[in-house]
Amino acid sequence: MKPQTRIVCIATGRRKMQFETKKSADRFIQFNADEIRMQSGFAPVRSYLCDKCHCWHITSEQYKGEHLKDKENHHLQMLSKKIFNKISNCEKHINDRQKQKEHRVERSFKRENIIHSYRKEKQEAVRQIKDAMQMSYLEVA
Numbered sequence: 001m002k003p004q005t006r007i008v009c010i011a012t013g014r015r016k017m018q019f020e021t022k023k024s025a026d027r028f029i030q031f032n033a034d035e036i037r038m039q040s041g042f043a044p045v046r047s048y049l050c051d052k053c054h055c056w057h058i059t060s061e062q063y064k065g066e067h068l069k070d071k072e073n074h075h076l077q078m079l080s081k082k083i084f085n086k087i088s089n090c091e092k093h094i095n096d097r098q099k100q101k102e103h104r105v106e107r108s109f110k111r112e113n114i115i116h117s118y119r120k121e122k123q124e125a126v127r128q129i130k131d132a133m134q135m136s137y138l139e140v141a
């Protein structure tokens with residue numbers, strides 16, 4: 001699967017690979033990290049959700065804080081888990097619809113609308129999670 005490299009992430013204005021789903025970002029790391037490390041000396045180690053373009057990017061940086069682990073606020077953890085599940089669910093629907101779209105070009109307009117609405121729902125979930133906690137670990141400088 002080819003990542004979309006030509007799209008510029010509005011967060012930084014830099015060319016970053018954008019992945020619609022965490023799964024595809026992680027898969028990219030899994031299959032390309034070794035080669036990238038050989039070429040450049042460092043390699044992507046994890047994916048993260050960009051709160052600007054709502055795609056997943058990859059980074060060679062480890063988590064900065066890991067503050068979620070230590071955080072005693074159980075409610076926030078549960079909430080973020082719930083919202084992240086919602087995000088994965090949206091991504092799954094988007095993927096399913098895109099697969100269907102490839103198979104059936106007719107009615108694609110309707111599906112495009114469905115994909116659009118799931119993208120919006122995902123964006124809303126990203127906004128919620130950002131509001132719910134100061135999700136500094138979502139961003140990578």
Ligand SMILES: [Zn+2]
Nearest residue numbers: 009011050053
């Ligand atoms: Zn981005």
